Amino acid sequence: MLSFGKIQYFYLYLLTNPKTTQIGIYTITRKQLAFTLGYSIEKVHSLMERFINQYKLIRYNPETRELAIKNW
Incomplete structure (x- = not known):
């Protein structure tokens, strides 16, 4: 189960990480996200699926x- 704090932290990281560009499109792997955030790859996959679907x-x-x- 994902806590609300982890969901907020994940989205905040997507918005403010060093790879973020002015148009909101950038290259990043799930492995990089997991390593930087300290989450497992499975948790990152779950968070991404939630944010996509x-x-x-x-x-x-x-x-x-x-x-x-979206809506950057």
């Missing part, structure tokens, strides 16, 4: 490893 706040292309923040 439930909240519809991000898009992620696993082939190019690009993450796009």
Whole structure:
């Protein structure tokens, strides 16, 4: 179960990490997210699925490893 604090922390990191660009699209891997945040890769995958499917706040292309923040 994901706590509300972890969800907020994850989104805040997506918005403010060093790879963030002015247009809100940048390359990052799930492994990099897990390492930086101190989460397991499974937890990062779960958070990303939630942000993509439930909240519809991000898009992620696993082939190019690009993450796009919607309404940036």
